[in-house]
Amino acid sequence: MKVIIKPIVTEKMTELGEKLNRFAFVVDKGANKLQIKDAVEELYNVSVESVNTMVYAGKSKSRYTKSGVIVGRTNSFKKAVVTLAEGDTIDFYSNI
């Protein structure tokens, strides 16, 4: 199972990262905190202090078109906010 799906790069998370040393990822729905901790530690070579997880429900989206109403749903996902030990950091912009 691939635990970390992608990092969340938003203004909100940039701020959290700079102030509280927290970084967030979209993770597999089935992964637990321990697995997430291990995955982050291995992937970024940092030590994780704590992991907070939350499951976002998908929203139903509807759009009116010529041929009637289209109704759909966005995906539901699990988000993990990882607090790193002091001194460690993850640079999501290292490739630019």
Place this chain on the structure above:
Amino acid sequence: MNISKENIDALNAVIKLTVEKEDYAGRVDNVLKDYRKRVNMPGFRAGKVPMGVVKKMYGKAVIADEVNKLVSEKIHSYIVDEKLDLLGEPLPSETQELIDFDNSDKFDFVFDVAIAPEMELSLSKRIKLPYYKVEVSEEMFKQQKDSVTGRFGKSEPVEAATEKALVKGNFTQLEGGDVKEGGIAPEDVVLSMAIIKDEDEKAKLMGAKANDVIVFDPKKAFPNDTEISHMLKITKEEAEALTGDFQFTVTEVTEFVEAELNQDLFNQAFGEGVVNSEEEFNARINEDIAKNLEMETEYRFSIDAKEKLMGKVKVDFPEAFLKRWLLATNRDNEKLDADTIDTEMPRFLEDLKWQLIRNNIIKNNDVKVEEADVIEFAKKSAKMQFMQYGLASVPDEHLENYAQEMLKQDEQRRQMAEGAMQEKVIAFIKEAVKVEEKEITRDDFNKLFDTK
């Protein structure tokens, strides 16, 4: 942060400085934070650029900048704290390794400094200095008087041209004795008899009256082509090629007459009611001469004093360092290259020596320049300037205003303060040493300057 000094010899030393990460990290962070607020980058809203990105783009430059600032601050405070008396400024040493801002976070700096040489200078009555008093000769008196009367003289029309006359008239170019068609014919030209060189040509013009017609060759009369081109209103090339006679029709003959010694002149020259009789006028002229002479005497004294003290004090200078320093500080000045500095060095060292002596006197004897002194000096130099324009008597408040105006400019102010300082030092020297007054004639006095 680690700063230390190593003496190489009495005049040269090395200041070593190590800057570590803790020393500059805080300052760098502050600067970067400030950058972050202002930086504009595509993909981010203003002020929302992640710190990591800002650091990556500007971090090295900011570190270099801050380290530089830190080093100069520390060096400066070190010099102040240790009370080091330096010549010039600290220069990066030649043994300085290239600073690698990319890979290292600990930087070593090495600076060469030159220490001002110690000197012993004691002013006492045993040092004798001449103070020349120039005698006012008849000739000088007459010259000064003539200059006053001449300044207010005016041109008056006279009957016939004499040696000093100005002749006004119209030129017409001649060709084989007849008027040349389309030739050069300037009108209302003023000739000065005094500048005609050729005696024969001059004789032709001598005694000319209005409406006289005289034929002469300007090329012979005025050997200078510039004069001719100006007079005939032609170009210099044309003047050079010019030959043949010209016909000159005199319209007016004037002569410069010096002003008469009367109340009008006194008023014009010195202001209303200041001088009322010829005796007062003479006295006033004597006074003016004396004033001028006094300035020269003071100047001479300052030169003598300077020479004497320079001779008394022997100091060594770290020449190699000073050369490097001059070269480094004048890098933008293209005229000043290594060769010129080599040749200029002795003079520069002399100046430096005098400066050191001056500072020594100032420090040891507590000579101070106060605001009032600076203003006084500014007023004095303002007065000199006015005198150069021929304004001998300028009201005091006017001078005061002018002086204040001068002092508002920093550059001028520095100069004035410098001048006032110089004056005070000279005055102090005059007090401290034995001054021998010597009467001297003007010619001998001038010779004193020639021999140097």
